[in-house]
Every structure is written in C-alpha cells, then in structure tokens.
Amino acid sequence: MSSQPTRAPKPRRSSWSRRQFVGSGAIASLLAALGFGKSASGSALRRADAADSIYTRLLGVRPHLPGHGHTTVVGGSRMPPEVMRAMAEANEEFVDMHELFDAAGRRLAEVTRAEAGLVTSGSFASLILGAAACLTGTDQDRIVALPHPTWPKRECLMQTAHRISYDRAFRAAGMEIVEAESREDFKNAINENTAMICGLASWERKPDHTPDIMLPEEIIAIGKGAGVPVFIDTASELPPAENLTRHVKMGADLVAISGGKGIRGPQGTGILVGRADLIEAASLHAFPHSNLGRGMKVGKEEVIGLIVALNRFLELDHAAYQEEWTRNAKYLSDRLQGIDGLKAEYVRGLMTPLGYDAVRLTWDQKRIPLTPDEARQRLRDGSPRIIYAGDLFITRNLENGEEVVVARRLREFFAQEASRGGQDA
Numbered sequence: 001m002s003s004q005p006t007r008a009p010k011p012r013r014s015s016w017s018r019r020q021f022v023g024s025g026a027i028a029s030l031l032a033a034l035g036f037g038k039s040a041s042g043s044a045l046r047r048a049d050a051a052d053s054i055y056t057r058l059l060g061v062r063p064h065l066p067g068h069g070h071t072t073v074v075g076g077s078r079m080p081p082e083v084m085r086a087m088a089e090a091n092e093e094f095v096d097m098h099e100l101f102d103a104a105g106r107r108l109a110e111v112t113r114a115e116a117g118l119v120t121s122g123s124f125a126s127l128i129l130g131a132a133a134c135l136t137g138t139d140q141d142r143i144v145a146l147p148h149p150t151w152p153k154r155e156c157l158m159q160t161a162h163r164i165s166y167d168r169a170f171r172a173a174g175m176e177i178v179e180a181e182s183r184e185d186f187k188n189a190i191n192e193n194t195a196m197i198c199g200l201a202s203w204e205r206k207p208d209h210t211p212d213i214m215l216p217e218e219i220i221a222i223g224k225g226a227g228v229p230v231f232i233d234t235a236s237e238l239p240p241a242e243n244l245t246r247h248v249k250m251g252a253d254l255v256a257i258s259g260g261k262g263i264r265g266p267q268g269t270g271i272l273v274g275r276a277d278l279i280e281a282a283s284l285h286a287f288p289h290s291n292l293g294r295g296m297k298v299g300k301e302e303v304i305g306l307i308v309a310l311n312r313f314l315e316l317d318h319a320a321y322q323e324e325w326t327r328n329a330k331y332l333s334d335r336l337q338g339i340d341g342l343k344a345e346y347v348r349g350l351m352t353p354l355g356y357d358a359v360r361l362t363w364d365q366k367r368i369p370l371t372p373d374e375a376r377q378r379l380r381d382g383s384p385r386i387i388y389a390g391d392l393f394i395t396r397n398l399e400n401g402e403e404v405v406v407a408r409r410l411r412e413f414f415a416q417e418a419s420r421g422g423q424d425a
Contacts, residue, residue, distance in 0.1 A: 064380070065406050066397035067388025069356055070236070072122075074387055076260045076267035077397065083265060083309045090304040097288045097300065104303050105279070108271055111310060112255070113245045116279035118272045118286060119259070119303050121296040123235035125286075126256035126272035127169035129293050131156065133254070133281035134196040134229050135174055143284055146292045147174040155193045157228075159186055161213045162200045166233070170198065173292065183214060190226045197223045201234035201247060205355045220251045229253040229278065235270070238262030239318050254278055265309030266302040322357075325349075328395035328403040329357040335407035340418040341367025347392065358392040361410075368417045375417075384409055 055061040070077040079087075101119060108117025120126045135149055136142035142149070156175040158167070167177055175195065180186035190197075199219040203209050214222075216232050223230035231254040232247040239262055247255045252274065259269030272282055286293040329346055336344035341364040349357045365371065370378070372391060379386040386409060388394065393410075395403065 062385050064385035064387045065402055065409075067386055067393040067395075067406070069394050069396055070258075070261035071389075072260070072267060077262070077264045078399070079264055079266065079305065079309065080312060082312060083305050086308040087266070087301040087305040090301040095300055100300060100303055101283070101286075101288070104307055105283070107307055107310075108273055111244060111314065112248050112257075112271070112273045114248045114255070114273035114279075115276040116273065118279050118283050119298055119306060120270040120272050120286065120293075121298050122260075122268055123233070123256045123258040123270040124166060124169050125293065125296040126235075126270040127166060127231070127233060128173050128296070129282040129286050130231050130254040130256060130272055130274070130278070131170045131173035131175050131196060132285040132292050133278045134231070136281060136285075137277070138281050138284060140284075143281075143291055146285070147172060149174045152193045153195050155191075155195055157186070157189055157194050157197045158199065159214055159219070162198065162203070162219075164200070170196075182212065186214070187222060190222075190228060194226070194228050196229050196231055197226075198231040198233065201232050201237045201243070205237070216247055216252070217250050220247075223253070224251055229275070231256070231274075236261055238313070239322065241313065241316075241318055248273060254282075259306045259309070263306070263309050263313050265306035269298060269302050269306040271306075322349075324400070325357045325395050325398075328398050329359050331403050332393065332395060332407050332410070333359045336361075336411055336414070339411065339414050342414045342418065356394050356396045358394045360391050361388075361393055362391055363414070368414060369420065370417055375413075379410075379413060382409070382413065386410070 051057075053063045055063050064074070066074065068074055104119045105117040108119065109115060118126075118129070120129060132143075132146055135154055136146060142151070154175055155178045156167075156170045157178045157180065160179045160181045163177070163179055171177065178189055178194075180189045197219060199214070199216045201216055203213055204215055209215075220230045220232070230252050232250075232252040233256050234243055234247055235256055235258040237243040238257070244257070254272065254274035257263075257271040257273070258267075259265040259271055260267030272279065283289070285291045287295075287297045333344045333346040336342060336359070343360075343362045345360045345362075347358045347360050349355045361375075363370075368375075376388065379388075384405060386406060393406075398406065
C-alpha cells in the first residue's frame with residue numbers, strides 16, 4: 001500500500017467504443033433486463049406491478065417501494081446505470097487482484113485524504129479487518145493466530161452510547177469489548193491492554209445527542225493523547241460529501257465507510273482508510289490473502305463498480321440531489337392531507353434520526369382502527385408492496401415517479417381504513 005495519497009493512473013481506453021459496448025447483444029440484454037433506457041415514470045409503473053419483477057419471476061420474492069433509508073436488509077440502495085455498465089465491462093477481462101486492490105486503495109486514499117485505503121466486502125468487513133490490524137500489526141505469527149489472540153493487548157474500548165450490535169465485528173476479530181459510561185470512566189479504562197478505541201460518527205447528527213455522549217472529535221483526541229488507535233465507524237454518513245474526509249482530518253487512525261448506501265456502489269462493498277501501517281496490516285488479513293478475511297471476498301467487477309460510484313458521487317450536485325428528497329417528501333405529505341384521523345407531517349432531515357427528509361405518519365386509532373405495526377404489515381403485504389420503519393416514511397430511495405405511486409397507494413389505504421373505522425364506530 002502506498003503511504004501517501006497519489007492520483008490513480010488513468011485506465012486504459014477500451015478498444016470498444018461506448019456505442020459498440022452498449023450496443024452489444026449480451027450487454028444490451030442485461031441493461032434491458034435491469035430497466036435501463038426506460039423513463040423514470042415508466043420504471044416506477046413497472047415496479048408497481050410485482051409480477052413484472054425479476055425477483056418475482058425467478059424466485060417468487062415480491063419487491064417493494066422504499067419508504068426507508070439505505071438499509072442493507074431491505075435492499076440497500078440502487079446502483080446508477082453507469083455503475084452497472086462499468087461492472088458489466090469489468091466482467092469481460094481478467095486482472096491480477098493484488099494489483100487491482102493496490103490501485104483501488106490508492107484511489108480511496110486520494111479521495112478521503114488518508115494515507116492508504118482498502119476495498120472491503122462491506123463496512124462490517126471493514127470493522128473486522130481494521131480491528132484485526134490493531135490486534136496484530138504486520139506480525140505474521142499474530143496474523144495467523146486470529147481470531148484467537150494469545151496476547152493481553154486485545155481490548156476494544158467504547159463508550160456505552162457508542163456500542164451497537166456491530167460490536168460483533170470487533171469480537172469476530174478476537175477483541176474483548178470494554179464499555180465505559182462516563183467520560184471519566186472512559187479515560188480511566190485505557191491501559192496497556194487497550195488495542196483500539198472506537199466511536200460512531202452517527203452521533204454527530206442524531207437529534208437525541210446529549211452532552212454526556214462523546215463525539216468522534218473528543219474520542220480521537222483522547223486516543224491520540226493515550227497513543228491508542230481510534231477507529232470511527234462512518235458507514236452510513238454520506239451525504240454530506242465532506243464526511244469522506246471529515247474524520248481522517250480529525251486524526252482518526254481508521255475510518256469505515258459503506259461502498260453502497262450513499263455512494264451507491266455495490267452494496268456488498270466497503271471502504272477502510274487510515275494510517276498506512278494499519279491499512280497494510282488490514283490488507284494482510286484481507287482477500288486475496290488467505291487469512292482471517294479470506295472469505296470476505298470482493299470481485300473485480302465490484303471493485304470497479306465501487307470506484308466508478310465513488311467518482312460519480314464526487315461529481316454530484318448534492319444540494320440538488322437532496323432537494324429531490326425534499327420535493328418528494330413534501331409531495332407525499334401534501335397528497336395525504338384531508339384523510340379523517342390521519343396526520344402526515346413533513347419533517348426536515350435535521351429532525352430525523354437518519355438525517356433524511358421524511359413524512360411522519362400518525363393517526364387517531366379510534367378513526368383508523370390499526371396499530372402502527374398492523375398498518376406497516378398490511379402495506380407490506382399489499383400491492384404495490386410498501387415498506388417503511390417506525391412512524392417515518394423516508395423518500396431518499398424513491399426514483400422520480402415512484403412518489404406518485406406511493407402517494408396513491410397510501411392515500412387509498414388510509415382512506416379505506418378510515419372509512420372502515422367510521423363504519424365500526
């Protein structure tokens with residue numbers, strides 16, 4: 001791995017022209033199957049009919065219209081057409097994976113202003129590999145020993161508020177979790193066995209943040225003072241685009257970012273960036289080496305898809321892009337007014353846990369005789385299928401045209417339930 005950010009070499013121009021590439025029979029069939037070349041509204045109408053979905057045709061799994069964020073368990077995000085085209089082109093050729101990972105790592109480092117970078121099989125894999133790096137460095141005997149370290153320096157320290165289920169990544173690497181509730185307890189918990197300190201970047205934007213919860217900048221400063229590597233999990237924090245560099249600039253030793261979600265690369269990819277020595281150690285654990293991370297494989301097509309998606313993300317007009325979410329949220333809220341008992345309130349992103357514009361759906365259960373869980377389940381079971389979480393309907397993942405289909409379905413659903421409630425009264 002290069003220890004300094006360098007500009008990635010320009011890729012060799014394909015011998016095919018773009019017209020020849022897109023016009024080839026196999027690729028054209030693939031793009032047609034994925035719906036490319038159709039209008040946004042046409043795609044929205046097609047997706048409203050689950051029977052026309054490739055998931056339904058092949059496996060009987062019904063797709064849904066998203067009222068959620070870029071959550072992996074409900075599909076993550078959509079890859080843009082240029083990402084899919086790049087992955088299809090990458091499939092046509094063979095490369096040495098060590099060379100590919102080195103080159104991609106240099107590009108990640110350049111973009112994030114880190115010393116070095118590594119493509120991983122998702123941000124969870126980034127957490128495992130980063131933790132492994134902090135446990136072993138480049139010591140080959142220790143690398144082989146994981147996930148069962150025999151040395152005492154294997155503790156991962158985190159504030160209780162920063163501990164979530166993803167701490168399993170650190171435990172999978174062989175770390176022991178040490179929790180501390182208060183600042184004072186946190187500082188006192190650092191000792192000769194502390195191998196790593198970790199923190200969640202998400203606390204920087206959560207509306208329920210309280211002064212007793214430390215933010216990444218403070219955690220990094222404490223780690224620097226104690227000489228302990230600090231790992232910041234910023235998997236879901238894009239946009240804003242400045243979060244690509246924010247925590248590296250703060251001095252974090254390692255940063256994990258999702259390659260899917262906001263970047264909209266392959267959902268099974270991730271980014272690990274940070275100190276050159278730690279990234280070198282992480283890469284020794286990772287595919288294509290046969291160590292702890294060998295099963296966390298990333299294909300050549302996915303590497304290219306991630307880099308193309310990242311390059312695209314850097315060129316986006318993010319303000320205009322986010323304005324689409326705002327317009328869709330306001331449209332949805334407006335279309336759901338006037339239904340007896342229903343309150344559909346537009347909520348700005350700053351006031352939501354995920355930081356995205358949303359519509360808060362609440363109702364008088366005497367007029368609409370459904371619990372929130374029952375309503376979500378009926379919408380999930382209905383047609384078109386709609387999935388959202390809690391009381392917030394997030395518009396981030398809707399393509400233009402889908403907001404119309406969603407509004408029509410929600411209005412029909414709640415109006416019918418309100419009518420039923422009136423008849424039962």
